[in-house]
Amino acid sequence: MNGIIDKITEFITEMLQGWVLSNLETMFTDVNDKVGTIAGEVAKTPSTWNSSIFNMIQTLSTNVILPIAGMIISFVLVYELITMVIDKNNMHEFDTSLFFRFLGKAFVAVWFLSNTSTIVMALFDVGSHVVMQAQAQITGSTSLDVTSTLTTMFNNQIATMGIGELIQLGMETMIISVCMKIMSVLITVILYGRMIEIYLYVSVAPIPCATATNREWGSIGNNYLKGILALAFQGFFIMVCVAIYAILVSSVTVATNLHTALWSIASYTVILCFSLFKTGTLAKSVFNAH
Numbered sequence: 478m479n480g481i482i483d484k485i486t487e488f489i490t491e492m493l494q495g496w497v498l499s500n501l502e503t504m505f506t507d508v509n510d511k512v513g514t515i516a517g518e519v520a521k522t523p524s525t526w527n528s529s530i531f532n533m534i535q536t537l538s539t540n541v542i543l544p545i546a547g548m549i550i551s552f553v554l555v556y557e558l559i560t561m562v563i564d565k566n567n568m569h570e571f572d573t574s575l576f577f578r579f580l581g582k583a584f585v586a587v588w589f590l591s592n593t594s595t596i597v598m599a600l601f602d603v604g605s606h607v608v609m610q611a612q613a614q615i616t617g618s619t620s621l622d623v624t625s626t627l628t629t630m631f632n633n634q635i636a637t638m639g640i641g642e643l644i645q646l647g648m649e650t651m652i653i654s655v656c657m658k659i660m661s662v663l664i665t666v667i668l669y670g671r672m673i674e675i676y677l678y679v680s681v682a683p684i685p686c687a688t689a690t691n692r693e694w695g696s697i698g699n700n701y702l703k704g705i706l707a708l709a710f711q712g713f714f715i716m717v718c719v720a721i722y723a724i725l726v727s728s729v730t731v732a733t734n735l736h737t738a739l740w741s742i743a744s745y746t747v748i749l750c751f752s753l754f755k756t757g758t759l760a761k762s763v764f765n766a767h
Contacts, residue, residue, distance in 0.1 A: 489640055490640055493647060497646050514664075515664065515719050516612050518668045519712035519716060520612060521672075523598070526672050531676070534679055538679065538682060546593075546687040557579065586689075586691075589686055590686055594682065597705055603709060604708075604709025604712055605712070607712075608716055611716045646735065653743045660746040660750050663750050664753060671708065686702075704761065706766070707761045710763070711760040722746075
């Protein structure tokens with residue numbers, strides 16, 4: 478009779494161990510997949526992230542925004558000429574070099590407006606290059622060895638657990654796995670939200686760039702370029718957050734208490750989401766964009 482009970486107990490134990498290991502495998506695979514997704518997404522430029530959206534934005538910018546920017550730059554140049562004349566005591570201190578300076582400023586302003594798209598994309602290319610360099614440095618530490626981790630957990634703790642503790646652990650891993658999937662959706666929202674913000678910035682690029690060369694109106698264009706740089710380098714801050722998160726999660730392999738380690742993973746994931754939400758504000762603060 479005791480032999481039958483032992484066999485039933487052994488069967489239930491093995492079934493629960495398989496359930497727990499399956500939950501853990503899914504959890505750590507989700508961690509690796511999400512880390513890889515973040516690293517791949519933030520390294521993309523607006524033109525490579527979604528070419529269809531980018532082409533639409535370029536068309537709107539060229540056909541709708543650029544004519545308005547042309548009117549604005551005409552006003553800005555006239556305002557610039559009037560200002561230069563007034564600065565010379567209403568032409569009582571007339572200097573022919575004034576017109577050469579004005580023509581020089583006008584040339585730069587028109588060239589800047591004509592090449593707005595190239596300049597903006599170049600800034601994003603710089604940001605993408607920085608992200609890719611960061612990715613090359615930290616990629617090796619952002620991927621967990623799932624097989625080794627599970628083997629360590631099983632040998633050290635899971636294999637010695639009873640039925641009651643395995644049921645508790647199975648419920649915990651199931652709840653945490655669901656939380657990880659919810660956090661995964663939030664991370665995707667953050668990444669897509671950043672790209673949508675970038676496309677919105679790019680769509681109106683000619684208007685602020687039309688004011689960049691003027692002394693008084695130039696703050697609009699300058700702040701716009703700071704905002705572009707902030708969005709470009711936000712990807713770098715996201716990569717740093719991912720690297721820190723992966724290092725924290727990897728500590729689960731040496732944790733002495735499996736229950737504590739699993740809830741720590743959930744906490745780290747929440748912290749990652751919060752940190753990703755803050756990267757945009759941090760990037761704008763660093764580049765003084767507002």
